Amino acid sequence: MKIEKISDNIIKVTISLNDLEERNIDIQSLTYNTSAAQELIWDMMEQAENQYGFDFSNANIVFEPASDLTEGFIITITQLDEDTDFDSFNKYVKKKLKKNGLVVKQKGRRIIYPVRIIYGFNSIEDILNIVDKLYSLYSGESYLYKMKNKYYLLLKSTKAINYVQLESLLSEYGEKVFNTWFFEGYLNEHGQLMIEKGAIDVLNTYF
Numbered sequence: 001m002k003i004e005k006i007s008d009n010i011i012k013v014t015i016s017l018n019d020l021e022e023r024n025i026d027i028q029s030l031t032y033n034t035s036a037a038q039e040l041i042w043d044m045m046e047q048a049e050n051q052y053g054f055d056f057s058n059a060n061i062v063f064e065p066a067s068d069l070t071e072g073f074i075i076t077i078t079q080l081d082e083d084t085d086f087d088s089f090n091k092y093v094k095k096k097l098k099k100n101g102l103v104v105k106q107k108g109r110r111i112i113y114p115v116r117i118i119y120g121f122n123s124i125e126d127i128l129n130i131v132d133k134l135y136s137l138y139s140g141e142s143y144l145y146k147m148k149n150k151y152y153l154l155l156k157s158t159k160a161i162n163y164v165q166l167e168s169l170l171s172e173y174g175e176k177v178f179n180t181w182f183f184e185g186y187l188n189e190h191g192q193l194m195i196e197k198g199a200i201d202v203l204n205t206y207f
Helices: 017-022 027-031 035-052 086-099 124-128 131-137 163-170 180-190 199-206
Strands: 002-007 010-015 060-068 072-080 105-107 110-112 115-121 141-147 150-157 175-177 192-195
Touching (some): 002 035, 035 072, 131 199
Antiparallel strands (some): 010 072, 060 072, 115 175
């Protein structure tokens, strides 16, 4: 694990797959409320305090995960001012989304954040059982991966989506992956990309 100081309130933590293996943390447990994942986070913060004098005791903290296939996984930790109010915090998050190319749309007073969902399926037949309903319900990019005899459907969209209906349908045959940002990088490195961008369209049309 490597920690770098980017500015007075930002640090970058690089975590390799070897780091995870040494701690017996699998790629899906990083966002679960497990003792191993919590220990990793506390270790990151403790090292940052020891190396650079960061004090996280009374600060708002933003964790931003991203995958880097040459280095591993990167977590940017931003320490906001102690007196940062909720509105300022919300503006900060929306600014970061725009900066990273994730469009934030406003419709009236309702903020629509980008969809980024991954579900795992035991067989391609499980996906085919719901693909016709997905086709009419979902609008956006869709990717199909295969890894270790399991299939993964990645959905990316900046359009308004009925989350409840969409996830209810996906969960009929699939299992949600909760650490989307990390796992997407893991799939790109270790999985096989079978259909890019238009997986739902292709499966609905030809199968």
